[in-house]
Amino acid sequence: MYDLAATLDLRRAGLRLPGVKSAQVGVSVVNLGNQLPEFVAASPYYDLTQADWRGRYANLHVSVNW
Numbered sequence: 001m002y003d004l005a006a007t008l009d010l011r012r013a014g015l016r017l018p019g020v021k022s023a024q025v026g027v028s029v030v031n032l033g034n035q036l037p038e039f040v041a042a043s044p045y046y047d048l049t050q051a052d053w054r055g056r057y058a059n060l061h062v063s064v065n066w
């Protein structure tokens with residue numbers, strides 16, 4: 001299972017907004033390969049160390065401080 005995360009500081013990238021002290025955008029992808037864990041005959045019925053049972057999912061985060 002592979003995860004990916006990145007954050008971009010918009011002020012350092014050249015975006016100038018009046019009254020904004022800082023602005024960031026971030027993205028993360030969990031379980032990039034969409035790998036499902038193997039079945040295990042004991043609770044919780046999958047191996048937590050192999051993969052995430054939810055499959056692949058992504059998050060987008062925007063932060064602005066003024």
